[in-house]
């Protein structure tokens with residue numbers, strides 16, 4: 001068994017089109033070095049465009065500092081691309097003969113410990129393994145476009161694939177923020193594409209029979225069940241449709257319709273020129289006013305919005321992102337020398353892409369967010385944080401005064417300090433400062449009076465001396481510090 005944390009973070013991407021480019025972006029933004037092989041003369045430009053889209057969307061999903069972006073290189077042979085790689089992702093066109101040729105070249109140079117994943121939408125791993133030098137190294141790792149935003153990845157092994165390597169692959173995919181769906185048994189087109197194809201086939205009939213246009217079909221998804229599917233899938237949604245009487249009631253009610261049948265799923269319309277042209281014309285009328293690049297950006301922003309809102313609810317794909325955030329560096333720092341006669345530096349981080357407003361600067365509530373995190377860190381330092389809350393006590397904010405001095409730009413390195421102006425067992429009067437790390441520029445300050453509260457009665461009470469011991473050590477150390485010039489100001493004071 002290979003320990004995933006000991007693997008080099010080097011990925012080789014063979015085929016850098018829509019999907020290979022998306023893979024490259026996901027690995028790079030997760031801190032992996034990526035080497036791409038694609039013989040197309042425009043391969044570098046294609047990848048640059050995909051990477052630009054990924055950089056402008058994926059980082060907005062993180063609420064923690066992402067790893068430093070990995071290095072991107074291009075190789076002129078498959079052999080050069082895959083040497084030293086821990087992960088090789090094959091994303092060449094969907095033709096078995098091309099995939100076989102490429103896999104043979106990969107296996108002639110790649111370390112035997114590496115994962116060889118194929119993005120294939122339809123082929124089974126046993127088909128990819130035919131005549132391979134080491135079939136045990138090959139599996140399907142089927143992503144969804146855009147790979148840099150969507151977490152789902154179908155992992156399909158054949159009986160010949162090394163089970164331990166499949167486990168390594170699953171762990172690596174989790175470490176780059178993905179959600180592996182381990183497909184139990186290989187079948188053509190795995191799970192999701194089987195499902196999508198059946199929906200697509202039905203849509204083709206609706207267009208061919210003149211029942212609905214491409215736009216009407218999309219409306220039926222995006223204003224209705226698409227929103228349900230995005231967060232509860234098919235069966236959980238139907239469970240709710242059954243109401244209190246549940247899933248069995250739902251199936252008894254609607255199941256017989258499958259026999260009529262309502263749909264044409266058993267039959268496939270011929271994709272003749274007439275149907276192809278009809279669809280293309282309707283689609284042009286629906287979306288032709290946007291370039292593909294515009295639509296891609298619109299899609300990415302929409303996905304970020306939906307994924308972020310699922311994140312706030314720690315639900316579905318949002319929960320996957322929250323788990324990934326936990327693996328990223330945290331800005332809060334609570335191991336400081338409490339007896340130093342200097343403001344405590346308790347927060348070191350960056351202005352995250354998700355914190356930027358329409359001006360391109362850190363938006364106002366994120367200043368409050370940083371100070372709030374700094375307060376959490378202070379409570380940890382004085383041992384009055386979560387455990388203390390369980391005893392029924394906490395500090396409540398009674399009064400604040402914020403001042404904003406300068407703007408902070410995206411990715412700028414910033415830090416926050418706290419100075420205790422005064423503390424007794426009931427009151428805690430503090431002064432936070434936020435600085436730019438590069439030039440010490442003062443960005444903002446926040447003066448706060450907290451009161452020590454018994455949460456059951458909701459009343460201000462004195463903390464007992466033992467609980468407040470660490471706080472008093474810091475308060476004593478800060479007692480001789482110069483009072484901040486702007487402490488005690490009121491709004492509008494000159």
Ligand SMILES: NC(=O)c1ccc[n+]([C@@H]2O[C@H](COP(=O)([O-])OP(=O)(O)OC[C@H]3O[C@@H](n4cnc5c(N)ncnc54)[C@H](O)[C@@H]3O)[C@@H](O)[C@H]2O)c1
Pocket residue numbers: 014015016017018019020037038039040043090091092093094095098102119120121122142143144145
């Ligand atoms: N497009 C999707 O939505 C999607 C989703 C999931 C999986 N897939 C799968 O991903 C794979 C790639 O699909 P795509 O949509 O990115 O196709 P694409 O046409 O955009 O990209 C394929 C790339 O492979 C390159 N290529 C061709 N021959 C090559 C070779 N011998 N060595 C290296 N590169 C070579 C091409 O120059 C091209 O850039 C397919 O197996 C497809 O089934 C596609």
